[in-house]
Amino acid sequence: MPRKPGISDQYLIDLYKKGTPFKKMSVISGLSDRAIRNIMYKNNVKMNREQYSGQPRKHAVNEDFFKNWSHQMAWVLGLFITDGCVNQSNSISFSQKDERLLRLVAKLMDAKYEIIQPISTRKVSVLTVNSKIIKEDLERLGIYANKSRTVGFPHVPKDYLPSFIRGVIDGDGWVDREGYVMNVISASLSFAKGILETFRSWELRCNLTRQLSTSQKVYYRVWVKGKRDLLKLSDIVYQHALEDCVYYKRDLMKNPEYKSTSNRVKFRTNVSKELLDSVRHEAKKSGKYGNYIIEEALKSILDYTDIELLEKSKPQDRIQYKTTYDKNVLEHAKIIAKQLDMRMNELIELSIREWFILNNIEGKERR
Template sequence: MSRGPKKRTLEVEEIISLYKKGESTTRIAELANVSSRYINKLLLKHNVERRPRGHWKRKYHFNEDYFKTWSGTMAYILGLFTADGFISQQGQTVSIAQKEKDILEEIKRELKTTQPLYRNKSTGVYMLYMHSKKMKDDLMNLHGLNPCKSNNVEFPYVPQEYLHHFVRGYFDGDGSINFKGYTIVFVGGSYLFMDTLQRILNDKLNIDTNLVTDKTNYRLFLSGRKTIQVFAQWIYKDKNLFLERKYLEFMKEKTPLDLLEDRKFRNTKNAVKLRKQKFLEQLTKTNCIEKASSLIGITTNTSKQWLENDSDLKEKVNILLNNNK
């Protein structure tokens, strides 16, 4: 059975714009989900003036050695790159993607570059591209990142004094906070990375976390009114770069940390019955036991115990999950 044609993911004007900004046809082909030959034909068709073969002229300069020297800001950017960065497999380009433009503008100032941001029209995501063999080699050889990092990246070595900056960067890339539900969730495709992150948070902050598998991803949950503020005080200590939107969610808490307590549920029959009902309501919306548990403030182990001991609840859960397949 023959395969259908690839779906091009960039518009013609986007392809031409990237080429005029100095991007290679190989890298543009990767972004557009087509071949380099296709890109060359398209540029020829639209009479785009071509660069000499094998020639690459750097139009925008930046600190190529940035990831060689540790600092709080470097650790943050490395954490954000671990979550939302991309390393070209064939070319010498590295890039960071973000929906929020401001943080990439701050990173540009830190890297001392005037490189313009590119915005994907279909997704609205902003991209900061940097063409540098040095930077690519440093990310791979010094920090253990690679072009196919999503599912096998390991937690890099980070000096202890910069660890909270790195975690804040990763949280800004692949973490979320539900303030009303007093829940934080990290998402990642690598078990090695997420398992190490869990152990770091447990040891550093003396808090309980829950790591669960959700088909293709791993989710690390932190829950509790006090727990999320303990986490916030750690990652935002002597902060430099950060996503303001997420920071402001933590700042909604007005009670001093020493007066906070994580919620303790009353074990009365009525209270448990109400929580089970809320669990079913969330399961209807999420179709995920782990997420439904987190949203009502219980651990996955608690919901599993419910299912083991409550046949009526188990039947309702099975019906919901089967109907949503």
């Protein structure tokens, strides 16, 4: 095909660097895809496969995400093995009832995303990530298409095993609401044995059972039972967790009171990450649970007569935090917040700061 008048190599290079696909460049220049590609090679222009194939990437993503271990990568990997799918095309997908988890996965993977909503025949939402490189990295970790019955337990560095297992529990774990029992289900015996060996290495009371589904297919459950063992497991797997967990499973595993009383209610708001980190540090040091420290803080400040005189702040590091509170304390706090023209998260943050001062933690003194 002859080149159209006035179309220089540099003009085509500029078009290419702006992300113009070869198909459109061919119409503009009159040259074939092969001729345009040769111009790029001749001028040492780094090639982008999606552009010269005429199929630019629909959604950007960090293609190095599964190359380097981190607690967040390990959590996403555990979630993907249990609730993900390697597609025949160069893409992977996550399926979840909880869209918050899908949005968090997309955020962690730096993915520009579109979540497909449930339909009549599919009860879950789906996040799809398009990347041949990510698909190849998962294959390097032993995760292929049609993996449910064949996937093995991947080689996860010891430091990242807790976060990986947390992802597995978030995907296919079940926690009993009435007693200290948790199990993870898998159709792969190899994967189930890997979970069992991990639990044994943590010196947990655990066992593996084999069962048949209603369609007569074999599946396996790995169990952890008993108050001491479940609390020990929760201490291990949630030690690095922030938003990256299923909140109600965390609460059922970590908080004995969550199971035993019906007077607790869930509440979600945005709270300073720095304050939450301080609460978690103090909870670990004192052997308490973070939400009960916040509850103590709320009780203290609700008894304080001059709340309106205390200084409010507007931290820039707020993250979503969902947990349970005593119903009466929470309702009382909402009333006080309304009277003071405060938001609930402002009252919670204020109460945490004052509780730390009141208890002279980290050398702070009450004003």
